[in-house]
Amino acid sequence: MRNRTLTVLAVAAVAAVLTGCSSGAAGSADRQTALTDLTIEKSSAAAELLPADIQKAGKLVIGVDPTYAPNEFKDKNGDPIGWEIDLIDAVAAKLGVKTDYRVAKFDNIVPSILGEKYDMGLGGYYDTKKREETLDMVDFFTAGNQFASPSAKPITDELDVCGLKVAVQNGGSAPLVYLPEVDKKCEAAGKEKVTQLGYDTQDDATAAVTLGRADAMVADSPVIGYAAKLSKGKLVTSPIYDSLLSGTPVKKDRGDFAKAILAALQDLQKDGSYTKILTFWGVENGALDTMQINGATE
Numbered sequence: 489m490r491n492r493t494l495t496v497l498a499v500a501a502v503a504a505v506l507t508g509c510s511s512g513a514a515g516s517a518d519r520q521t522a523l524t525d526l527t528i529e530k531s532s533a534a535a536e537l538l539p540a541d542i543q544k545a546g547k548l549v550i551g552v553d554p555t556y557a558p559n560e561f562k563d564k565n566g567d568p569i570g571w572e573i574d575l576i577d578a579v580a581a582k583l584g585v586k587t588d589y590r591v592a593k594f595d596n597i598v599p600s601i602l603g604e605k606y607d608m609g610l611g612g613y614y615d616t617k618k619r620e621e622t623l624d625m626v627d628f629f630t631a632g633n634q635f636a637s638p639s640a641k642p643i644t645d646e647l648d649v650c651g652l653k654v655a656v657q658n659g660g661s662a663p664l665v666y667l668p669e670v671d672k673k674c675e676a677a678g679k680e681k682v683t684q685l686g687y688d689t690q691d692d693a694t695a696a697v698t699l700g701r702a703d704a705m706v707a708d709s710p711v712i713g714y715a716a717k718l719s720k721g722k723l724v725t726s727p728i729y730d731s732l733l734s735g736t737p738v739k740k741d742r743g744d745f746a747k748a749i750l751a752a753l754q755d756l757q758k759d760g761s762y763t764k765i766l767t768f769w770g771v772e773n774g775a776l777d778t779m780q781i782n783g784a785t786e
Contacts, residue, residue, distance in 0.1 A: 519563055519569060520563060521569060521574055521577075522571075522768035522769065523574055523577055523765075526578070526761050526764060526765075528578050528581040528582060528756070528759075528761055529582075530581065530582060530583070531582045531583070531751065531755045533751065534583055534748055534752045534755060535584045535585075535748070537744040537745075537747050537748035537751060538583055538585070538744075538745065539742050539743045539744070542607060542745070547580075547585050547586040547587065547588045548576070548580050548583075548586070548607050548608060549588045549590060549605075549606050549607045549608075550576060550587060550588065550589050550590065550606060550608050550609065550610060551596070551597035551600050551601065551605075551606035551608070551609040551610070551611075552568050552573070552590065552591060552610045552611065553591075553592060553594040553597065553610075553689070554568040554569075554591055555657075555690045555691045556611055556612050556657075556690045556708075556711055557570060557690075557711065557714050557718075558570050558571055558710060558711070558714040558769050558770070559571060559610070559708070559711060560572050560573050560610050560611065560612075568589050568591065570769070571710075571765060571766060571771055572612075573610065574765045574768070574769070575628065575753075575756075575765050575766075576608075576610060578752075578756050578762075579752040579756065582751075582755050582756060583752050590606060592606075593658075593688055593689075594611045594657060594658070594688075594689075595658055597609040597611060598737060601623065601739055602622060602623075604739065607738065607742075607745070608736045608738045608749070609736060610736060612631070612707070612734060613625065613735060613736065613737050614665075614708075614733070614734050615732065615733040615734060615735060615782065615783055616661060616784050616786065617784050617785075617786060618665075619737060622740065623737040624738050624739070624742075624745075624746035624782060625733075625735050625736070625781065625782055625784065626735045626738065626749045626750050626779075627733040627734065627776065627779055627780050627781070627782075627783045628734075628735045628736070628753050628779050629733070629734045629735060629766075629771075629774045629775070630731055630732065630733055630734065631708045631709045631710055632708075632709045632729055632730055632731035632732065633666045633706055633707075633730050634706065634707070634708070634709040634712040634725055634726055634727075634728050634729070635649060635705065635712070635725070635726035636705050636706075636715055636719075636725050636726070637697065637703060637723065637724060637726070638697070638722065638724075639722060639723065641703070642724045642726070643704060645727075646670055646673060646729060647673060647674065647677055647679060649674075649682055649703075649704055649706075650670075650674035650677065650679035650680055650681070650682065651674070651679060651681070651682070652682060652683070652704055653682075653685055653701075653702045653704075654667065654683065654684060654702060654704050654705060654706055655685045655687060655692075655693035655694075655705040655706075656684055656685070656686055656705065656706055656707070657687055657689060657690045657693050658686045658688055660707070661732075662706045662707060663684055666706070666729075667684060669730075670682060690707060690711060690715075693705045693707070697723065698719065698722060698723070708734070709728045709731075710771045710774060712725055713725060732786075733776075733780075733784065734774075747781070750779060750780070750781055753779050757779065762775070763775060
């Protein structure tokens with residue numbers, strides 16, 4: 489499914505930048521990455537927008553929950569990989585800095601950003617008006633909510649989940665925003681509400697379904713599609729509901745930091761690297777034509 493028709497090998501300078509990533513060297517033969525065959529040049533205009541403290545540190549400190557394949561997960565060495573990892577590594581190369589990934593639980597990342605322990609976060613973050621109250625969301629993707637269930641019990645309509653036990657990852661928009669809306673639809677149809685089963689990681693939520701502890705699970709569409717693919721037919725996916733913008737959260741009062749990330753992403757879009765990274769991971773259907781900051785409508 490993945491398309492590996494990429495460009496020439498990365499120049500040595502960029503490789504040196506990316507080799508410093510805690511996720512492992514971009515050019516490592518045993519690391520699954522789209523960056524090995526990409527040429528990414530630093531953008532001085534984007535780099536100038538970085539806050540002085542980040543320029544001085546020479547790195548982006550990023551909180552990441554590596555249990556959300558294919559967005560971010562761990563390779564055989566325990567290092568974070570995935571399409572969002574590749575994309576932010578490429579952003580860092582555009583900005584002339586390194587990436588320093590700090591593994592954390594999903595619901596601990598935003599508090600650590602607000603406390604300036606992390607500069608930004610990765611974990612399949614939807615852009616919502618509520619998040620924009622305290623964060624700037626730099627949007628680089630669009631995804632929706634999707635269910636996965638055993639192949640013998642496919643979900644073809646939202647109301648199919650009424651009364652079911654649905655596994656979710658704690659702290660995400662699915663349990664906090666989406667499923668409460670589904671509950672309203674269930675009640676209006678005279679059906680029982682969903683019973684949420686919360687787990688600290690997406691891996692645990694997936695296991696709950698495959699082991700029969702839950703009837704279904706719900707998460708971002710790229711994650712659900714990837715989990716179903718890895719299940720080798722044990723799980724099937726539902727249609728995608730309520731597509732939203734997604735991206736990376738940063739603290740609001742960090743000067744032009746969000747603008748620096750956006751400028752780097754726009755450069756990656758112009759030179760084709762953005763599309764190639766998404767295509768490598770098979771998630772190109774979520775690519776944006778226009779990236780932005782705080783594009784939430786709800």
